[in-house]
Amino acid sequence: MGDCDVVDMGFETLHDGQTIQFPPAILAQLGNDTDKATVCFYGHVDVQPAKKEDGWKTDPYTLTENNGNLYGRGATDNKGPVLAWIHAIDTYMALKKDIPVNLKFIIEGVEETGSPGLVKLLKEHEKFFSDVDYIVISDNVWLSRKPALTYGTRGNAYFFVEVESGKKDLHSGTFGGIIHESMRDMVYLLASLVDTSGRILIPGIYDDVAPLTEEENKLYNSIDFDMEEHKNNTEVNTFLYNTKEEILQHMWRYPSLSIHGIEGGFSGVGTKTVIPSKVIGKFSIRQVPNMQIPVVEKLVRKHLEDVFAKLNSPNRLKVSLEIGAMPWVAKVDDPQYEAAKRAIRKVFGIEPDLIRDGSTIPLARTFQDLTKKKVMMLPIGGADDGEHSQNEKISRSNYIQGTKIFASFFLELSKLHEDLQTKSNLKNAKIAQLIES
Amino acid sequence: MGDCDVVDMGFETLHDGQTIQFPPAILAQLGNDTDKATVCFYGHVDVQPAKKEDGWKTDPYTLTENNGNLYGRGATDNKGPVLAWIHAIDTYMALKKDIPVNLKFIIEGVEETGSPGLVKLLKEHEKFFSDVDYIVISDNVWLSRKPALTYGTRGNAYFFVEVESGKKDLHSGTFGGIIHESMRDMVYLLASLVDTSGRILIPGIYDDVAPLTEEENKLYNSIDFDMEEHKNNTEVNTFLYNTKEEILQHMWRYPSLSIHGIEGGFSGVGTKTVIPSKVIGKFSIRQVPNMQIPVVEKLVRKHLEDVFAKLNSPNRLKVSLEIGAMPWVAKVDDPQYEAAKRAIRKVFGIEPDLIRDGSTIPLARTFQDLTKKKVMMLPIGGADDGEHSQNEKISRSNYIQGTKIFASFFLELSKLHEDLQTKSNLKNAKIAQLIES
Structure with a gap:
């Protein structure tokens, strides 16, 4: 169907002098229609350590459904979202529909230790990324029960x-x-x-x-964030701060x-x-x-x-x-943020929150710096998924709706991309006309 | 040959509510001649945790001889001394010699977690200890290369x-x-x-x-203690104190x-x-x-x-x-201290140091309090044995000389005991004479 390469991610020298090879990354491609936008999806399949005796109710390495939730290490960070993206593509194929964008994938296995081989990979495989328009990462979670788009992460x-x-x-x-x-x-x-x-x-x-500008400060007031719900998710009684704005600022x-x-x-x-x-x-x-x-x-x-x-x-x-x-901040007026908003509107009937994430996706910054492409974080996991924690999960509903968002995003992005191309073509035509006149 | 009982040591309730049975203790007896002194030997066969990856040069659970030393977890704490004691008895038997004392043994398997079942055992088996004259524990090490007798431990x-x-x-x-x-x-x-x-x-x-009395303070001056050697044993560069006296006092x-x-x-x-x-x-x-x-x-x-x-x-x-x-302090004028001194003089030709030990043998105090018997600590391990540490060992030489000390101790103790009996009999005869006169 598509092309798939297994590429070397280098090795690590341990403290005792031993070297170990990192698991290789996968670079894959599906479609190469130059009229279409090209979206590259980043995901990782390595996970944080987990042992039953840490306090897991089920075997962390056997996906277990209970009460509408899918429990298992990596369920939300990041195997679930990787599968949802593949599922979205699979649905187009099953329906024998034309996928409206070209797709590229980079799937790695060393994210949880800081993606040490990624810079080398991006440098060595510059050509793979040269025709990519947009990069999508789905490696974080919503802030509340409301869908969200993420435009910044901490380092x-x-x-x-x-x-x-x-x-x-x-x-x-x-x-x-x-x-x-x-x-x-x-x-x-x-x-x-x-x-x-x-x-x-x-x-x-x-x-x-x-410094916190007046303009940025206003942004926090409008975010839909329920402190009590967040306390329930963390199972902590008291936070260090009392207001929504302080909490969001100290997380982000x-x-x-x-x-x-x-x-x-x-x-x-x-x-x-x-x-x-x-x-x-x-x-x-x-x-x-x-x-x-x-x-x-x-x-x-x-x-x-x-x-x-x-x-x-x-x-x-x-x-x-x-x-x-490094930390990362994106421009929220990129076309793919608009496409994702439309996709979420279509699936959920509401506007997503534009949020940041307190945790680190080193990739977002690395991709932005090295490929110079536009990067977006499009989370599908819920606020209470417990990534890195005991009893990590993704809800069945988030997994299914997330798959729909991805599928819808392809369509919305292709339309916006087409409009942009048309505008760009018109602009070029006008320029040509002006030059000729 | 002798009598041997396996006795219950009770159980522990874990933090999660589970209960686990402690390994049973062994109570054994060899000889019951009422004219002879009865010595009870205490030892333990449980050990501190040890894993090869902690930094052991050899498998901690396979006794390995190297350069005159016997390496393995428990080599000096306390399996080695237990075997040496048995070896001493075995030698009398092999030579078909009469063992000059009656022997009793208590061997347990929960010492490293504080001997939680011992009090119960001592109370339930009061009869076993009723005819014991002396209790010997060999669960610590010398202070230097010189043999030592220990009269106190910290709690x-x-x-x-x-x-x-x-x-x-x-x-x-x-x-x-x-x-x-x-x-x-x-x-x-x-x-x-x-x-x-x-x-x-x-x-x-x-x-x-x-409070440190003038008399006790003098005691530390005469101890044979080489600070540099002690530093080498600990592999530490600098101690908290600079003088021999301060070091000994802060250890003991x-x-x-x-x-x-x-x-x-x-x-x-x-x-x-x-x-x-x-x-x-x-x-x-x-x-x-x-x-x-x-x-x-x-x-x-x-x-x-x-x-x-x-x-x-x-x-x-x-x-x-x-x-x-609890901490423990013994009276150093007990006959068994004198017998041990004579035994060491015989094997090594020198006077032992009378020392304390900074570590805890809860048993010494427990035995003293519950059986009201005289307790002595007679170490055979070297100062550099590394009990509780990586690469724990006992030297081949200490093991053999220690066995000789034990064998010689039986003989010296029996002689002193006989003298005491004679004196006691003479005293009793005089009292009877006085009463009759």
């Missing part, structure tokens, strides 16, 4: 801070009281990062955050810092009387326009080194940036 | 501090910036426990520590606090962009005479609740004491 600077006291773990009975313990240094370092109001304590970190346009955990300490169930020798604290900063990764890295490193110096510890400190993914 | 109050922000883990991109994260509260709580000089910051915690007679790790956060290799919902910090205090567990528990709970209150966090805090094991 992610993921840090490791390592403290090593010696070569081996020690018995806390035999050696406790005479050792500079690495876990003590670690909790001091991690406690210096963020205050109880959620404010990041790294000096200078807010300097490059784009202000940076945040989360401490994820510590590797190397005793993390098992029960008790272990160990003094860990080497511990690695893991935290990340969701950075926003106009923060720059190298500046963030420099500020974080300086701050941790300053705090560590005050501890007077003989232990060894190492700070490293493990993921450095 | 262990092991705490869990749990913070729960909600019912499920959340994506740090989608929710970072609006949530009171449990890991933030956790690092604040853990950072409040101990300062950079190793001093515990829990108010009142030092109030019950026995002052309390210490170690942070072991955090359960529930992301502790794997690599990156995971998660906001953990429930995290459990694990730390323990090695307490010393005259600190009392209920007092320690009350102070820790109050301190953590006070610190948490200042965080103004809506999250849920829970503090629990998971292990509460």
Whole structure:
């Protein structure tokens, strides 16, 4: 039917010196009619780690339907949307209808670790993207029960801070009281990062955050966002802020810092009387326009080194940036945003919200920077899908309506593209006329 | 040959409500000559967790000899000493020699989690211990290359501090910036426990520590302790103290606090962009005479609740004491200490050091309190054995010389016991004479 290539995504050198090959990506194509618009769909089939004992009610790797929901790791992030897109195309084919756009696909398997091979792929396969008009990513979720289009995401600077006291773990009975313990240094370092109001304590970190203009501020008032529903989705009692506008801004346009955990300490169930020798604290900063990764890295490193110096510890400190993914903002007057709005109107009978996403799709920014194409994020998952969490799901309804949105989007985009072509042809004809006259 | 009973050690109710049966203990007896002293040997055959990937050079569960050392989990803590004791008895039998003492054994399998079934066992099997004169535990190591006898151990109050922000883990991109994260509260709580000089910051915690008398202080001067060798054994560059006396006192007679790790956060290799919902910090205090567990528990709970209150966090805090094991101190003029000194003199030609151990043998205290018998700790493992650590070992030499010490100890103890009996009989005869006269 179409063309499909399996392409190399490079390899990673692990901390122990071993190298592992990344799973290859798929580049595929269906249709090459030069009169039609060409849409490239990006999706990923790798997932976050999941174990039954983390608190899953069903086996995370067996898709299980219950009460109108489809449960399983990757159900919404991102295998479900990938299948829905394919399903939309399949429907055109089953009905023996002409697909109104040319389709391209890039499906990868290393998104959850920051798509390390993508830049190389985009550079090496420049030709594949040269005739693409629009790029669509469906790797996030709605904000509420209302459909949404996403025009911005935050970046992610993921840090490791390592403290090593010696070569081996020690018995806390035999050696406790005479050792500079690495876990003590670690909790001091991690406690210096963020205050109880959620404010990041790294000096200078807010300097490059784009100021909030009056115009942008107005945008948040009109968003349909139910704080109580959002609390129910998160299963958290209290947020850091009390107003809708503050919540949306702190999810979307202000940076945040989360401490994820510590590797190397005793993390098992029960008790272990160990003094860990080497511990690695893991935290990340969701950075926003106009923060720059190298500046963030420099500020974080300086701050941790300053705090560590005050501890007077003989232990060894190492700070490293493990993921450095940029934030992304799109222009919402791109034709594909208009086409998606029309598609959603057709399927749902309502206007979608124009929203941002607090999480990171490094691809959106990477695609925009490297291919210079227009990128849109068209989510189909629900706000309560629980991506990266236990009991991740996509609702049966979102999956089916999402498939319809995709199918309808192809049609609306082709019409808008045709109009644009006509306008462009008319304009060119007028220019030619003027030149000739 | 002897009698051997397998006895129930009770069960544990896990956090999820499940119950698991503890492995049973073994009570055994060899010889019941009322003219002989009766020595009961305590040992355990359970071990600390160990995985090859923790940094073991050999499979932790396959005893591997290399360069005069026997590597394997439990080699020194405590399977090696248990076997050496049996080996000593076996040697008497192989030589068809009369064993000069009656022997009893208690071997259990839950020591590493604080011997939770032991109190019940000692109460239910009171008769078994009624004719025991001396109890010997060989579950610690020497302080240096010189043989040692141990007359004191620190206790262990092991705490869990749990913070729960909600019912499920959340994506740090989608929710970072609006949530009171449990890991933030956790690092604040853990950072409040101990300062950079190793001093515990829990108010009142030092109030019950026995004051250091002039007499006790002198004791530390005479101990053979090589700080540089100890540094080499720990593979740590710098200790918290600079003098031998301070180091020994802070290992043995002052309390210490170690942070072991955090359960529930992301502790794997690599990156995971998660906001953990429930995290459990694990730390323990090695307490010393005259600190009392209920007092320690009350102070820790109050301190953590006070610190948490200042965080103004809506999250849920829970503090629990998971292990509460008392410290122990023995009288060094017990006959079995004298017998052990003579045995060591015979095998090594030198006087042993009289030392304490910073780690906890809850049994020593429990046996002393419940059986009212004289308890001695007679270690055979070397200072660099690395109990609870990666690459735990016992040297071949220590294993063989230790076996000789045990065999020689039986003989010396029987002689001293005979002298004591004679003295006691003479005394009784004199008293009878006086009464009759």
